[in-house]
Amino acid sequence: MASERLKCLLDAIAKFDAWEEAQQKQAELQPTDSQEEISQKVISLDCPKCGSGQTIRSGKGKPRKDGTRLQRILCKDCGRTSLIG
Structure with a gap:
């Protein structure tokens, strides 16, 4: 027993x-981060226009012929956007 x-x-x-x-x-x-928090994370790429390292992800560019889309970044210093691939 x-x-x-x-x-x-x-x-x-x-x-x-x-x-x-x-x-x-x-x-x-x-997932621990919301979609908005993920899109606003600071990334370590320099702005091609002013050279600043303060850039954030800011959406995607238009689809290319192969269907892929490039990441768009926004520079916090100069305010310009660029595509990175």
Whole structure:
């Protein structure tokens, strides 16, 4: 009888551990930044117009013939936008 209780308790602990691991994996998959925050992240590319390193992502350019789109950046210093590829 005691061994059955022990076995039941160990099964419950194993199920809880599996549940906890699944919850941690699920939390890792959840995005932490909103789309707006992602689009405003500072990137480490210099502005081709003024040379400033203060640029942020600012959308995408028009689709090219192969269907890909270049990243548009906005310079925080001069206010100009450029396409990078």
